[in-house]
Amino acid sequence: MSDNLQPRGSDDAAFAQPLYTPIKRRSFFMYAGATAGATALVLAGCSKDNDNNPVSNGISLGSGDVGVLNYAYALEQLEAAFYAQVVKTPASDFQTGELAYFTQVAAHEAIHRDFFKAAINRDAPGKILQDLTPNFTSIDFTKRASVLGAAKTFEDLGVAAYNGAGILLKNAAYLVIAGQIVSVEARHAAYVRDLLTPGSFADDNQVDANGLDKQMMPTDVITAAQGFITQKLDASSVGK
Amino acid sequence: MKLISLLDHLAATPASSAAAPRRDVLAQLGRAAAAALPLALGTLPAAAATNDTPLDALLQLLQLERLQAALYTQGLAATGLIPAGQTADFQRLLAHQNQHVAFLTRTLQDAGSAAPTAPTFDFSGRRNVASNPELFPAVFSNYDNFLALAQQIEDLGVRLYQYQAFNINSDTRLTQAVLRMQSVEAQHSAHVRSLRRGRGATVGTWPSDEDATIVRPAAQALTTAATGGEANVVQFASASTQVPFSTFFLIRDNTAIHDPALAEAFDEPITSAVGQAALNLFS
Numbered sequence: 001m002s003d004n005l006q007p008r009g010s011d012d013a014a015f016a017q018p019l020y021t022p023i024k025r026r027s028f029f030m031y032a033g034a035t036a037g038a039t040a041l042v043l044a045g046c047s048k049d050n051d052n053n054p055v056s057n058g059i060s061l062g063s064g065d066v067g068v069l070n071y072a073y074a075l076e077q078l079e080a081a082f083y084a085q086v087v088k089t090p091a092s093d094f095q096t097g098e099l100a101y102f103t104q105v106a107a108h109e110a111i112h113r114d115f116f117k118a119a120i121n122r123d124a125p126g127k128i129l130q131d132l133t134p135n136f137t138s139i140d141f142t143k144r145a146s147v148l149g150a151a152k153t154f155e156d157l158g159v160a161a162y163n164g165a166g167i168l169l170k171n172a173a174y175l176v177i178a179g180q181i182v183s184v185e186a187r188h189a190a191y192v193r194d195l196l197t198p199g200s201f202a203d204d205n206q207v208d209a210n211g212l213d214k215q216m217m218p219t220d221v222i223t224a225a226q227g228f229i230t231q232k233l234d235a236s237s238v239g240k
Numbered sequence: 241m242k243l244i245s246l247l248d249h250l251a252a253t254p255a256s257s258a259a260a261p262r263r264d265v266l267a268q269l270g271r272a273a274a275a276a277l278p279l280a281l282g283t284l285p286a287a288a289a290t291n292d293t294p295l296d297a298l299l300q301l302l303q304l305e306r307l308q309a310a311l312y313t314q315g316l317a318a319t320g321l322i323p324a325g326q327t328a329d330f331q332r333l334l335a336h337q338n339q340h341v342a343f344l345t346r347t348l349q350d351a352g353s354a355a356p357t358a359p360t361f362d363f364s365g366r367r368n369v370a371s372n373p374e375l376f377p378a379v380f381s382n383y384d385n386f387l388a389l390a391q392q393i394e395d396l397g398v399r400l401y402q403y404q405a406f407n408i409n410s411d412t413r414l415t416q417a418v419l420r421m422q423s424v425e426a427q428h429s430a431h432v433r434s435l436r437r438g439r440g441a442t443v444g445t446w447p448s449d450e451d452a453t454i455v456r457p458a459a460q461a462l463t464t465a466a467t468g469g470e471a472n473v474v475q476f477a478s479a480s481t482q483v484p485f486s487t488f489f490l491i492r493d494n495t496a497i498h499d500p501a502l503a504e505a506f507d508e509p510i511t512s513a514v515g516q517a518a519l520n521l522f523s
Binding site: 164 | 328329332335336337338339340342343398401402403405406409412413415416417419420421422423424425426427428429430431434444445446501502504505506507508509
């Protein structure tokens, strides 16, 4: 319908550059207060730092298909870390079966995370996004309501993210595998919505008048997710 | 599929303003997908190729959505079938399916193609011939039977959309719409599965080997289309190399993930042929 959905036609100059510059563009001050591991990464990056972009918008997820894969990898890292914490410190007021459910979902998300890690390392060696450090301080893992609310946020966001990013992929194989994953995320979303409010699966907040599930573009998704991630991420080149 | 006549029709149809946004579809609708299926489709033979055109894909998805809409229309009309507390759930399912029917019909029309006449769906499996054997007994008088059929048809839908997304990926707008319809189908499936679980069925929110089998020996085509191959734990890294999930998946406390989770984490596409075999049971 509108041309801005087209993945192609971005600045050709972008293609002349390396697809992905994970670390070397980082400004050293970005990592003030980061973990020791992240500091080691940036030090390694600094030795190669010869860029002329002193103003950083955060860690670039990269461009083209590998950018989309890193974008998915970032979201799956976030989800996997969230559910791992849910399982590790279960809410005291979980109802029967809920911990078992979250244990299964934790496995799915860890599998998705590791799938993308494998796919990126296979198809774009050296361009994988670093391990992210989650920031879950806004979530009270001891309270069922807080956990379910966060799970709903993550699952709804994940579904919208995949639905928006599919058209950015140029490789149809990635499109198919993204489809195979988003439907599982949608199942998670429906379930946790029904746990929070029975019958709120696929409600009008998520599905529009054409029967289409919500979609969001990468920069909007990362803006929404940024509060849960210690590192600042830049999704502006994803799919371009 | 009546591809040639559609192309003739397209050539003869003046581009109206309404059709203008569909130019990209016009250009692509009748063109066969040239590429082989991606190797990521682990359930399919690695050498499988698709001859499905975007038109084929849209027509098949329309048939699927019409089938789903008919199931819920008839289910909601059947006195005493759906408990009062769950009527709203099925009204929502029906609304979405009707919206999908409208969307697909409009897309076909914008591309200069008329949607075919809807078949008369027969959910007994007799295919509108009374002497044929009944494959799905008491669908509209036994709620558990109704739910089981709904679950299978929703799962079939998810998997068919996943396959057809590949066949229409030359058009970004359609691709996105198909993805967005697919995730709605997946939410439907998850909810129907929860309803069944609430009534004592052994069934998860996602297809799993741990689900109790829905036994219908004479309707194997539907079972195959709904969940056949869902136990797949293999995703291909290349033509001959599998992603070694079992060796690198370690989650909390370094506990290796059990195989059902590997299979559950990915829904699996079905080919249009597998999907059509199931759709053909109902008309």
